[in-house]
Amino acid sequence: MTIMTATEPNWRTARERARAEITSEILDAGRRHLATDGASGLSLRAIARELGMASSAVYRYVASRDELLTQLIMDAYNSLGAATEEREAAVDRADLRGRWTAACSAVRDWAFANPNEYALVYGSPVPGYVAPPDTVGPASRVANVLVLILIDNAERRPDAAVLGTAQTDPGVSPTSHASPTGHSSPTALAAPAAAAAWRTALEPLRSVIPAVVPDSAIQDGLMTWAGLFGVISLELFGQFHNVVGENPGDREAFFAECVTRWAAQLDLP
Amino acid sequence: MTIMTATEPNWRTARERARAEITSEILDAGRRHLATDGASGLSLRAIARELGMASSAVYRYVASRDELLTQLIMDAYNSLGAATEEREAAVDRADLRGRWTAACSAVRDWAFANPNEYALVYGSPVPGYVAPPDTVGPASRVANVLVLILIDNAERRPDAAVLGTAQTDPGVSPTSHASPTGHSSPTALAAPAAAAAWRTALEPLRSVIPAVVPDSAIQDGLMTWAGLFGVISLELFGQFHNVVGENPGDREAFFAECVTRWAAQLDLP
DNA sequence: TGTACATCAGTGAACGCGCGTTCACTGATGTAC
DNA sequence: TGTACATCAGTGAACGCGCGTTCACTGATGTAC
Numbered sequence: 001m002t003i004m005t006a007t008e009p010n011w012r013t014a015r016e017r018a019r020a021e022i023t024s025e026i027l028d029a030g031r032r033h034l035a036t037d038g039a040s041g042l043s044l045r046a047i048a049r050e051l052g053m054a055s056s057a058v059y060r061y062v063a064s065r066d067e068l069l070t071q072l073i074m075d076a077y078n079s080l081g082a083a084t085e086e087r088e089a090a091v092d093r094a095d096l097r098g099r100w101t102a103a104c105s106a107v108r109d110w111a112f113a114n115p116n117e118y119a120l121v122y123g124s125p126v127p128g129y130v131a132p133p134d135t136v137g138p139a140s141r142v143a144n145v146l147v148l149i150l151i152d153n154a155e156r157r158p159d160a161a162v163l164g165t166a167q168t169d170p171g172v173s174p175t176s177h178a179s180p181t182g183h184s185s186p187t188a189l190a191a192p193a194a195a196a197a198w199r200t201a202l203e204p205l206r207s208v209i210p211a212v213v214p215d216s217a218i219q220d221g222l223m224t225w226a227g228l229f230g231v232i233s234l235e236l237f238g239q240f241h242n243v244v245g246e247n248p249g250d251r252e253a254f255f256a257e258c259v260t261r262w263a264a265q266l267d268l269p
Numbered sequence: 270m271t272i273m274t275a276t277e278p279n280w281r282t283a284r285e286r287a288r289a290e291i292t293s294e295i296l297d298a299g300r301r302h303l304a305t306d307g308a309s310g311l312s313l314r315a316i317a318r319e320l321g322m323a324s325s326a327v328y329r330y331v332a333s334r335d336e337l338l339t340q341l342i343m344d345a346y347n348s349l350g351a352a353t354e355e356r357e358a359a360v361d362r363a364d365l366r367g368r369w370t371a372a373c374s375a376v377r378d379w380a381f382a383n384p385n386e387y388a389l390v391y392g393s394p395v396p397g398y399v400a401p402p403d404t405v406g407p408a409s410r411v412a413n414v415l416v417l418i419l420i421d422n423a424e425r426r427p428d429a430a431v432l433g434t435a436q437t438d439p440g441v442s443p444t445s446h447a448s449p450t451g452h453s454s455p456t457a458l459a460a461p462a463a464a465a466a467w468r469t470a471l472e473p474l475r476s477v478i479p480a481v482v483p484d485s486a487i488q489d490g491l492m493t494w495a496g497l498f499g500v501i502s503l504e505l506f507g508q509f510h511n512v513v514g515e516n517p518g519d520r521e522a523f524f525a526e527c528v529t530r531w532a533a534q535l536d537l538p
Numbered sequence: 539t540g541t542a543c544a545t546c547a548g549t550g551a552a553c554g555c556g557c558g559t560t561c562a563c564t565g566a567t568g569t570a571c
Numbered sequence: 572t573g574t575a576c577a578t579c580a581g582t583g584a585a586c587g588c589g590c591g592t593t594c595a596c597t598g599a600t601g602t603a604c
Contacts, residue, residue, distance in 0.1 A: 230499020
């Protein structure tokens with residue numbers, strides 16, 4: 001069973017090597033079960049059965065069902081995060097639109113390659129399960145990539161920052177960088193003081209993003225972020241039936257057009 | 270138990286009245302169970318227990334667990350659809366922006382009032398469950414409301430249609446009605462023939478929408494539709510932590526700003 | 539209005555299944571001398 | 572290099588639980604004459 005090789009010299013003992021191997025086999029089996037039965041159908045007994053071991057043996061590797069679930073969630077976030085970072089990093093730093101496109105399609109590709117892990121983290125929450133704080137870091141890797149693009153874009157023409165910050169320009173709700181129609185929000189006209197409420201709402205993100213990025217760009221960033229995951233979720237969860245074509249290439253073409261328009265909304269060059 | 274009143278004269282017998290009453294009690298209990306245990310935790314035995322009847326008695330009202338689930342899904346779609354239609358119908362027909370705002374906030378309000386039913390229909394699909402075709406109609410009620418707004422908006426200035434239809438304007442990807450930056454999509458520059466792919470992808474929706482509405486407006490409509498459900502899902506499923514503020518009014522203010530900007534993207538007056 | 543029969547709601551026991559988790563135990567692997 | 576002891580992987584039985592669904596049965600409600 002345990003093959004003695006010198007190819008992995010950093011493993012101390014055969015026992016540890018075997019342990020790592022079986023642990024990852026358990027995680028793999030868990031991922032496979034996620035596919036057929038969903039998160040709430042994840043069963044330690046079924047995994048044990050699949051690996052040909054007694055159900056009690058799994059407890060040598062995993063403390064409980066919930067711990068396995070947490071592990072799978074973290075892995076999913078990290079896998080998606082790594083895929084996105086990698087694809088985005090391959091693009092020339094100055095090509096903001098290219099970076100945006102790379103990141104978006106990396107997310108979509110990952111989601112369709114791993115639909116159940118996507119559903120696990122971006123679908124309905126597992127009832128009765130509460131995510132431990134360890135998941136926060138991995139969960140924000142995709143967002144981080146997108147935020148960096150926003151920052152680089154703002155630094156490209158830093159004048160926009162002065163126009164956009166709450167201090168210098170309160171109460172006005174710029175509908176979009178790109179709107180020539182010049183609608184001002186009805187709320188802004190009726191109650192100038194309350195119109196800054198959306199800026200206040202952005203505080204948590206605002207506090208971790210440099211001042212070059214105007215509030216309005218943060219708002220736009222969040223909206224495209226929501227659009228990205230909205231499009232992917234609707235498609236993956238079956239809401240595109242009779243809406244977007246199902247012929248080869250249709251879904252991809254629709255998504256590509258979304259990415260293009262999001263880029264325009266973000267004013268990426 | 271059964272109170273004899275003449276207030277519902279259309280009920281033929283006491284038996285039928287009781288039957289309808291208990292059926293709806295079962296559905297209510299099902300909805301309550303959805304809340305605590307999620308769709309995959311929905312249990313006929315638990316419902317029977319809650320109603321104080323033998324587990325086998327539920328089968329007088331419901332053929333199987335899957336049938337109950339289907340019923341709950343249809344009810345959810347209909348409830349959301351009715352809420353949206355009602356709120357939107359209360360707005361002056363000419364006030365397109367008001368109608369859009371009413372529809373959007375109706376969806377959000379309903380989602381937060383019925384988080385589990387929302388998750389049931391817009392969250393991860395229930396593993397092993399396939400929705401019967403009866404659900405298609407109710408499922409599209411929200412979309413219908415939004416589409417009608419798009420149509421009325423296009424009819425407001427029908428010239429846009431000529432500019433936007435595939436026949437007269439193929440290959441060019443207008444990033445937005447409202448974009449003054451004038452980026453043309455890189456795809457369009459590289460391969461004009463393939464650039465119309467996104468138009469082809471819109472065919473299913475295209476075929477049920479009058480020609481006054483240009484392809485580009487359909488694309489924008491789909492993107493805001495995805496943005497709407499994306500924002501609601503991300504918020505409801507807990508992805509706004511450390512992103513959008515959690516003080517009273519923050520989430521609402523953020524959403525209101527989203528609605529305003531979506532309206533601008535759709536070029537609503 | 540009264541009786542005979544049909545319909546239907548509800549019962550309780552049972553079948554066969556799967557689950558998470560614990561526990562005392564065996565036997566192999568690793569470590570200290 | 573060899574032995575004695577500690578560590579750890581894996582076993583199999585058990586506990587107590589919940590589930591969907593079926594079935595023969597009782598008793599109440601409705602209907603036709």
